[in-house]
Amino acid sequence: xxxxxxxxxxxxxxxxxxxxxxxxxxxxxxxxxxxxxxxxxxxxxxxxxxxxxxxxxxxxxxxxxxxxxxxxxxxxxxxxxxxxxxxxxxxxxxxxxxxxxxxxxxxxxxxxxxxxxxxxxxxxxxxxxxxxxxxxxxxxxxxxxxxxxxxxxxxxxxxxxxxxxxxxxxxxxxxxxxxxxxxxxxxxxxxxxxxxxxxxxxxxxxxxxxxxxxxxxxxxxxxxxxxxxxxxxxxxxxxxxxxxxxxxxxxxxxxxxxxxxxxxxxxxxxxxxxxxxxxxxxxxxxxxxx
Amino acid sequence: xxxxxxxxxxxxxxxxxxxxxxxxxxxxxxxxxxxxxxxxxxxxxxxxxxxxxxxxxxxxxxxxxxxxxxxxxxxxxxxxxxxxxxxxxxxxxxxxxxxxxxxxxxxxxxxxxxxxxxxxxxxxxxxxxxxxxxxxxxxxxxxxxxxxxxxxxxxxxxxxxxxxxxxxxxxxxxxxxxxxxxxxxxxxxxxxxxxxxxxxxxxxxxxxxxxxxxxxxxxxxxxxxxxxxxxxxxxxxxxxxxxxxxxxxxxxxxxxxxxxxxxxxxxxxxxxxxxxxxxxxxxxxxxxxxxxxxxxxxxxxxxxxxxxxxxxxxxxxxxxxxxxxxxxxxxxxxxxxxxxxxxxxxxxxxxxxxxxxxxxxxxxxxxxxxxxxxxxxxxxxxxxxxxxxxxxxxxxxxxxxxxxxxxxxxxxxxxxxxxxxxxxxxxxxxxxxxxxxxxxxxxxxxxxxxxxxxxxxxxxxxxxxxxxxxxxxxxxxxxxxxxxxxxxxxxxxxxxxxxxxxxxxxxxxxxxxxx
Numbered sequence: 045x046x047x048x049x050x051x052x053x054x055x056x057x058x059x060x061x062x063x064x065x066x067x068x069x070x071x072x073x074x075x076x077x078x079x080x081x082x083x084x085x086x087x088x089x090x091x092x093x094x095x096x097x098x099x100x101x102x103x104x105x106x107x108x109x110x111x112x113x114x115x116x117x118x119x120x121x122x123x124x125x126x127x128x129x130x131x132x133x134x135x136x137x138x139x140x141x142x143x144x145x146x147x148x149x150x151x152x153x154x155x156x157x158x159x160x161x162x163x164x165x166x167x168x169x170x171x172x173x174x175x176x177x178x179x180x181x182x183x184x185x186x187x188x189x190x191x192x193x194x195x196x197x198x199x200x201x202x203x204x205x206x207x208x209x210x211x212x213x214x215x216x217x218x219x220x221x222x223x224x225x226x227x228x229x230x231x232x233x234x235x236x237x238x239x240x241x242x243x244x245x246x247x248x249x250x251x252x253x254x255x256x257x258x259x260x261x262x263x264x265x266x267x268x269x270x271x272x273x274x275x276x277x278x279x280x281x282x283x284x285x286x287x288x289x290x291x292x293x294x295x296x297x298x299x300x301x302x303x304x305x306x307x308x309x310x311x312x313x314x315x316x317x318x319x320x321x322x323x324x325x326x327x328x329x330x331x332x333x334x
Numbered sequence: 335x336x337x338x339x340x341x342x343x344x345x346x347x348x349x350x351x352x353x354x355x356x357x358x359x360x361x362x363x364x365x366x367x368x369x370x371x372x373x374x375x376x377x378x379x380x381x382x383x384x385x386x387x388x389x390x391x392x393x394x395x396x397x398x399x400x401x402x403x404x405x406x407x408x409x410x411x412x413x414x415x416x417x418x419x420x421x422x423x424x425x426x427x428x429x430x431x432x433x434x435x436x437x438x439x440x441x442x443x444x445x446x447x448x449x450x451x452x453x454x455x456x457x458x459x460x461x462x463x464x465x466x467x468x469x470x471x472x473x474x475x476x477x478x479x480x481x482x483x484x485x486x487x488x489x490x491x492x493x494x495x496x497x498x499x500x501x502x503x504x505x506x507x508x509x510x511x512x513x514x515x516x517x518x519x520x521x522x523x524x525x526x527x528x529x530x531x532x533x534x535x536x537x538x539x540x541x542x543x544x545x546x547x548x549x550x551x552x553x554x555x556x557x558x559x560x561x562x563x564x565x566x567x568x569x570x571x572x573x574x575x576x577x578x579x580x581x582x583x584x585x586x587x588x589x590x591x592x593x594x595x596x597x598x599x600x601x602x603x604x605x606x607x608x609x610x611x612x613x614x615x616x617x618x619x620x621x622x623x624x625x626x627x628x629x630x631x632x633x634x635x636x637x638x639x640x641x642x643x644x645x646x647x648x649x650x651x652x653x654x655x656x657x658x659x660x661x662x663x664x665x666x667x668x669x670x671x672x673x674x675x676x677x678x679x680x681x682x683x684x685x686x687x688x689x690x691x692x693x694x695x696x697x698x699x700x701x702x703x704x705x706x707x708x709x710x711x712x713x714x715x716x717x718x719x720x721x722x723x724x725x726x727x728x729x730x731x732x733x734x735x736x737x738x739x740x741x742x743x744x745x746x747x748x749x750x751x752x753x754x755x756x757x758x759x760x761x762x763x764x765x766x767x768x769x770x771x772x773x774x775x776x777x778x779x780x781x782x783x784x785x786x787x788x789x790x791x792x793x794x795x796x797x798x799x800x801x802x803x804x805x806x807x808x809x810x811x812x813x814x815x816x817x818x819x820x821x822x823x824x825x826x827x828x829x830x831x832x833x834x835x836x837x838x839x840x841x842x843x844x845x846x847x848x849x
Contacts, residue, residue, distance in 0.1 A: 157399070171828075174817045186365070186370070186373060200409060201409050207406040268776070272806070294675050305666060317650070317657065
């Protein structure tokens with residue numbers, strides 16, 4: 045850019061703006077930066093740990109990746125990915141099915157069905173925690189692998205909560221896919237399900253990915269229901285395990301906690317920034333309009 | 335894939351459906367065996383629905399909807415209904431069983447009257463365990479087997495080898511010493527052998543005693559009579575209660591109407607906690623949303639300014655708090671706030687020589703909650719505001735400039751009102767989310783510090799965390815009924831918030847467009 049003469053006021057304005065932006069960035073980044081720095085510091089006490097470690101080591105990372113009886117970080121990470129992955133895959137499929145029907149078929153009860161889903165979705169699932177707890181307890185007496193302290197039980201709970209919002213969200217996207225795409229296939233004798241499977245799903249791949257990621261992240265971060273349902277240390281998800289691991293032990297476990305936090309956040313950060321624009325438009329949906 | 339249409343496909347469908355039906359019926363029979371009729375009913379209804387769904391042309395769309403709706407029904411709708419149901423019962427520790435279970439439990443309670451017959455015993459067996467016991471008391475003797483069978487001695491072969499009056503062999507098994515008996519004690523302790531009106535039970539290492547039934551149930555008057563004291567207990571409100579107010583434990587589940595709700599408004603113990611928690615929940619949600627939005631909007635305006643370079647980079651850096659899983663950030667902040675070793679107090683004490691009781695004093699604990707949550711939510715507010723800012727047409731500003739409006743006037747009269755219109759539903763949504771943000775409160779403060787001795791609700795407890803404590807945190811046991819009542823109150827508040835959001839903002843338009 046060529047140098048043009050600007051008034052001092054312009055330069056002052058620019059300086060102030062940049063200064064403000066960097067202050068805000070410092071505020072946004074300092075917790076993450078501090079944790080990243082101290083994760084390489086062998087000190088286990090938060091008091092002595094510092095953002096720039098005097099003797100950087102990988103000891104904390106090596107420590108947390110050892111399997112132990114009570115503190116089993118690798119196991120918790122696997123559990124979390126397993127529960128979040130299955131929930132996300134199944135809910136993407138179920139929601140796509142439902143959204144397709146709402147988008148393409150005209151049937152009695154369609155409007156009221158959509159409204160009901162919206163209405164039900166408004167009530168946060170966590171508020172019904174006692175009922176969910178008791179239902180799983182009862183279920184577990186008949187079907188032990190679906191009861192309390194089981195991953196399938198937890199997945200069942202999450203699946204219930206995942207349907208409403210995602211069905212609406214996907215339906216909105218399906219509505220924008222021109223009908224002419226499937227119509228020729230239907231004329232050629234394909235069933236509606238074939239049209240859905242072979243034409244709509246491939247076209248809708250971006251939205252499926254977004255719903256998958258949003259669902260994965262939300263299950264990954266869920267704490268209340270997981271802590272209520274999972275009781276054995278071998279069953280914990282990361283949220284439950286990490287909170288019990290650090291507990292009040294900021295003066296003796298900070299270093300290893302920091303390493304675990306870095307690993308736990310890294311996965312989500314990578315996915316988030318890779319799909320940044322799609323995820324953001326999904327999560328802040330409704331605000332941005334042309 | 336044309337086979338999905340023809341006869342083979344129909345065949346596949348019929349075969350797989352038959353297999354499913356067979357499995358379903360198998361389980362239905364199993365459940366019927368256990369007399370869980372409710373589950374049998376649900377299973378059969380489900381199977382019937384499945385079959386109708388598979389062949390009905392009219393219900394074709396439902397084939398796509400049913401799988402998702404099923405999960406939603408089981409884990410969202412059913413809990414909702416069940417919560418309402420629990421909230422009008424007394425379902426809590428001490429009132430978990432059904433009435434008939436309670437009666438069975440109480441009428442099989444035994445006590446030992448002072449003059450109860452006592453039997454001494456000797457055990458016979460070999461190294462594999464006990465074969466039988468020989469019981470002998472005043473004027474009677476029996477053979478008792480470890481599985482609870484009891485019979486007179488006449489059918490058994492008792493041999494007294496050394497003639498000391500005590501048999502040494504029973505049906506060929508030798509006498510076991512007390513030391514040999516010890517491994518099997520728990521087996522003997524579990525024995526409850528019906529005997530006359532009462533039961534025989536082990537009392538000491540060498541004696542059994544006859545225990546009598548303590549209560550008998552009188553169905554005509556729906557009361558229990560204590561045979562030991564003669565006291566009568568009438569069935570009243572989920573317990574058997576005597577005339578002088580003594581309650582028998584356990585009680586059973588029964589409807590109590592709106593009593594649980596009223597306790598939040600009348601019972602001082604719950605009322606004080608409820609009012610305090612409610613006030614804080616609203617304060618916290620409002621402050622978080624207002625402060626988070628103010629910060630987010632400010633940054634959005636900053637980033638929207640073309641004079642700023644690297645805007646993309648800045649935006650990506652500023653949304654880091656949004657990208658890190660919240661539970662990790664909250665645990666980190668909890669460390670920063672730690673009074674002894676936390677980062678903040680370290681910096682403060684080094685530079686100013688002060689320490690702040692971040693999580694230990696009510697004011698600072700609340701402050702910490704809000705600060706942490708503002709940090710967590712401002713990126714969302716910023717993104718939302720950025721989107722909305724970019725949708726405000728440029729011409730409006732140009733028109734305002736022509737009219738000579740100052741920067742502030744442009745913001746106050748154009749930017750802010752227009753922005754608010756499109757952002758309002760999201761702000762309300764954010765308010766509702768914060769209102770029930772259990773994770774933040776629980777991981778940061780657990781609702782502490784304590785503000786009132788004997789009350790479960792701490793200074794930073796929100797309604798949902800208070801509800802959680804009522805159900806799942808020791809002390810007075812699990813007050814599921816109170817939690818459920820509180821949950822219904824939260825449901826009503828959420829419904830009101832959503833109602834406002836729909837009627838007062840453009841959200842409704844969006845929905846009807848979506849329909």
